[in-house]
Amino acid sequence: MTTLLVTGGAGFIGSNFVHHIVEHTDYHVVVLDKLTYAGNPASIADLPDDRVSLVVGDIADAALVDDLVAQADAVVHYAAESHNDNSLNDPRPFLETNLIGTFTLLEAARRRDVRFHHISTDEVYGDLELDDPARFTESTPYNPSSPYSSTKAGSDLLVRAWVRSFGVQATLSNCSNNYGAYQHIEKFIPRQITNVLRGIRPKLYGSGHNVRDWIHADDHSSAVLRILEAGRIGETYLIGADGERNNKDVVELILRLMGESSDAYDHVADRPGHDLRYAIDSSKLRAELGWEPRYRDFDAGLMATIQWYRDNESWWAADKDRVEAFYAARGQ
Numbered sequence: 110m111t112t113l114l115v116t117g118g119a120g121f122i123g124s125n126f127v128h129h130i131v132e133h134t135d136y137h138v139v140v141l142d143k144l145t146y147a148g149n150p151a152s153i154a155d156l157p158d159d160r161v162s163l164v165v166g167d168i169a170d171a172a173l174v175d176d177l178v179a180q181a182d183a184v185v186h187y188a189a190e191s192h193n194d195n196s197l198n199d200p201r202p203f204l205e206t207n208l209i210g211t212f213t214l215l216e217a218a219r220r221r222d223v224r225f226h227h228i229s230t231d232e233v234y235g236d237l238e239l240d241d242p243a244r245f246t247e248s249t250p251y252n253p254s255s256p257y258s259s260t261k262a263g264s265d266l267l268v269r270a271w272v273r274s275f276g277v278q279a280t281l282s283n284c285s286n287n288y289g290a291y292q293h294i295e296k297f298i299p300r301q302i303t304n305v306l307r308g309i310r311p312k313l314y315g316s317g318h319n320v321r322d323w324i325h326a327d328d329h330s331s332a333v334l335r336i337l338e339a340g341r342i343g344e345t346y347l348i349g350a351d352g353e354r355n356n357k358d359v360v361e362l363i364l365r366l367m368g369e370s371s372d373a374y375d376h377v378a379d380r381p382g383h384d385l386r387y388a389i390d391s392s393k394l395r396a397e398l399g400w401e402p403r404y405r406d407f408d409a410g411l412m413a414t415i416q417w418y419r420d421n422e423s424w425w426a427a428d429k430d431r432v433e434a435f436y437a438a439r440g441q
Contacts, residue, residue, distance in 0.1 A: 117188030315379030317357030349389025
């Protein structure tokens with residue numbers, strides 16, 4: 110049985126990947142997670158103990174990382190500080206986790222000669238104009254616009270350098286915006302869903318015309334597994350599901366799906382440096398590795414996500430008041 114070390118496996122995208130691995134493979138998973146506010150052990154608590162184990166620790170802890178990497182056949186690196194608003198408020202944790210943490214993992218993978226896959230974001234490419242027909246590709250120049258996306262761009266470049274300089278057996282993927290179960294309620298879609306469930310009017314930054322390219326977390330997981338098993342070493346693959354929607358349309362769709370008036374939301378001041386549009390061209394992944402998304406109907410995927418938050422209030426309720434107080438203090 111292959112053992113995967115999954116960093117950040119108690120977070121949103123990482124925990125969905127761990128569930129996917131348990132359902133679709135016979136791999137054993139060791140999750141390394143610091144359990145900051147964004148990591149929740151409840152997200153993987155229902156998985157079998159003989160398949161999944163949790164180690165609470167920091168990816169910047171070199172001794173711990175080396176010990177865990179030595180026991181693994183591959184590392185899948187999801188762990189990251191990832192919230193743009195938080196990076197604007199305090200960038201330091203983003204440098205420590207996204208840069209120093211990635212460096213620490215790469216050094217362990219180099220010493221132990223362990224396969225490494227690095228998870229990144231389309232935000233490293235900056236943004237596109239709203240009326241631009243172009244989409245991001247693997248050759249798009251990096252142009253990050255926030256402390257978060259800058260540190261993710263830096264971590265991508267570290268991986269590439271360790272492949273070229275030291276022969277680390279690594280691949281990279283940059284994905285568009287994920288939605289689905291287990292996402293922290295500070296994020297756009299679950300915040301609006303839980304607002305409606307709590308009788309709070311959803312909030313929309315600026316005009317709401319900023320476009321994101323949405324993909325269900327299960328589709329992201331299947332793409333990562335495919336890259337891990339068949340991707341070419343040193344290559345980058347963009348993961349997307351052709352899900353471009355502007356934020357205004359998403360908020361209004363959430364309201365309609367939840368039986369509310371589609372205009373029952375408030376506009377708030379826009380976020381500094383708010384990127385206009387993300388759009389992923391995933392043709393390389395599809396042509397080279399034969400991957401296709403399963404969740405092509407965004408409305409259906411969003412309805413399933415809404416139902417998950419309805420059914421799992423105990424998972425998010427304890428954080429709701431704190432999150433809304435944070436935003437209220439900023440007029441958001």
